[in-house]
Amino acid sequence: MSHYVVTGGAGFIGSALVRALLEEGARRVVVIDNLLTGKEENLEEVRDRIEFHRTDIRWYEELAPLVRGADVVFHLAAIPSVPRSIAEPVLTHEVNMDGTFQVLRACREGGVRRLVYAASSSAYGDAETLPKTETMAPRPLSPYAVQKLAGEYYARVFYTCLGLETVSLRYFNVYGPRQDPNSPYSGVISVFMKALIERRPPTIFGDGEQTRDFTYVEDVTALTLKAARAPGVAGKVYNAGNGGRYSLNQVWEILQRLEGVQLPPVYGPPRPGDVRHSQADTTAARRDLGHQPRFSLEEGLKRTLDWYKHSARKVRS
Numbered sequence: 001m002s003h004y005v006v007t008g009g010a011g012f013i014g015s016a017l018v019r020a021l022l023e024e025g026a027r028r029v030v031v032i033d034n035l036l037t038g039k040e041e042n043l044e045e046v047r048d049r050i051e052f053h054r055t056d057i058r059w060y061e062e063l064a065p066l067v068r069g070a071d072v073v074f075h076l077a078a079i080p081s082v083p084r085s086i087a088e089p090v091l092t093h094e095v096n097m098d099g100t101f102q103v104l105r106a107c108r109e110g111g112v113r114r115l116v117y118a119a120s121s122s123a124y125g126d127a128e129t130l131p132k133t134e135t136m137a138p139r140p141l142s143p144y145a146v147q148k149l150a151g152e153y154y155a156r157v158f159y160t161c162l163g164l165e166t167v168s169l170r171y172f173n174v175y176g177p178r179q180d181p182n183s184p185y186s187g188v189i190s191v192f193m194k195a196l197i198e199r200r201p202p203t204i205f206g207d208g209e210q211t212r213d214f215t216y217v218e219d220v221t222a223l224t225l226k227a228a229r230a231p232g233v234a235g236k237v238y239n240a241g242n243g244g245r246y247s248l249n250q251v252w253e254i255l256q257r258l259e260g261v262q263l264p265p266v267y268g269p270p271r272p273g274d275v276r277h278s279q280a281d282t283t284a285a286r287r288d289l290g291h292q293p294r295f296s297l298e299e300g301l302k303r304t305l306d307w308y309k310h311s312a313r314k315v316r317s
C-alpha cells in the first residue's frame with residue numbers, strides 16, 4: 001500500500017502528513033492544493049519526491065483523474081477558521097462542503113480503497129460535558145463547525161450507502177511548525193509565537209480562561225496514518241486530540257517562561273461563535289487506532305517555538 005493523495009497537502013497539517021508518508025517509504029504521494037491558504041514553501045524539502053497539482057477540490061473534472069486508483073486519500077483541504085466562516089459563509093460553504101462532496105465522489109468513482117477525512121472538534125460546540133466523546137450529540141456553533149460536521153455525515157453515508165471506506169478524525173486545535181501566523185484567521189498558537197518573538201503582547205479574546213486541547217501536529221499526523229490502516233473502523237468518527245486542556249492564559253504563561261520575558265496580554269471582547277471549553281476523550285482512538293500522543297503541551301510548544309525562531313532568523317539573513 002503506497003499510493004497516496006493528500007488534498008490540502010501544501011497546508012500546515014497537510015505538508016506534515018506528506019513528510020510523514022515519505023518518511024515511512026510511500027512510493028507515490030500526490031498533493032492537491034489550490035494554494036489559497038497552503039504554500040508551496042511548506043513542501044520545499046520534499047518537492048522533488050512528490051507530485052504537486054495546483055487545483056481546486058471543487059473542480060471535479062480535474063480532481064477525478066488525480067485520485068483514481070489511490071490506496072488512500074487524505075482529505076485535509078478546507079478553509080479553516082471559525083471567524084472566517086462567519087465573515088465568508090459562501091466561500092467556506094463551497095470549499096468545505098461542496099468540495100468535500102466532490103472529493104468523496106471522485107474517490108468512490110475512482111476505486112480508492114479508503115478516505116481519511118479531517119473533521120473538526122468544533123462539531124461539539126458548547127456541549128457541556130468534558131471530555132467530549134464521539135457518542136455525544138454534536139452542537140455546532142458556527143458555519144465552519146456545520147460544514148465540517150456535514151462532511152463527516154457525508155463520509156459516513158459514502159461508506160454505508162456507496163461502499164467507500166471512510167474514517168473521520170476530529171482534529172482538536174492542532175499547532176506546530178509552519179502554521180501561518182500572518183492571517184487575521186490564524187490559529188492562536190501561531191499568533192502567540194509571532195507576538196513572543198517580536199516581544200509584543202498578544203490580544204486574547206475574552207478572559208483567556210477558555211480552554212483547548214492543543215494537539216501537536218506530529219501526534220495528529222501519526223494518528224492519521226493509523227486511521228489509514230486500522231481494520232474495522234470504516235464509517236466511524238474518532239477524536240484526534242491529546243486529551244489535555246489548557247487555557248489561553250496558561251499557554252501564554254508557559255511561552256513567557258520559555259522565553260524568559262514578561263508581556264502581559266491585552267484582553268479584547270470575546271469572539272462570536274467561540275467555544276468555551278474543548279477537550280478530547282481519546283479512549284476510542286486509543287482502543288481502535290492505537291493512538292498514543294507523544295508530545296506534552298510544553299514539549300510541543302518548545303519545538304514549535306524553536307521552529308519559528310529559526311525561520312525568523314532565516315528571513316533576517
Ligand code: UD1
Nearest residue numbers: 080081082121122171172173187188203204205271275278
Ligand atoms: C476551531 C476548532 C479547531 C479547528 C479550528 C480551525 C474548536 C474547539 N476548535 O478552533 O478544532 O481546527 O477551529 O480554524 O472549535 N484567540 C485569541 N487571540 C487570537 C486568536 C484566537 O484569544 O489572536 C482565541 C479564540 O477566540 C479562541 C482560541 O483563541 O478562544 C482559539 O482560537 P483558534 O486558534 O482560532 O481556534 P478555534 O476557533 O478554537
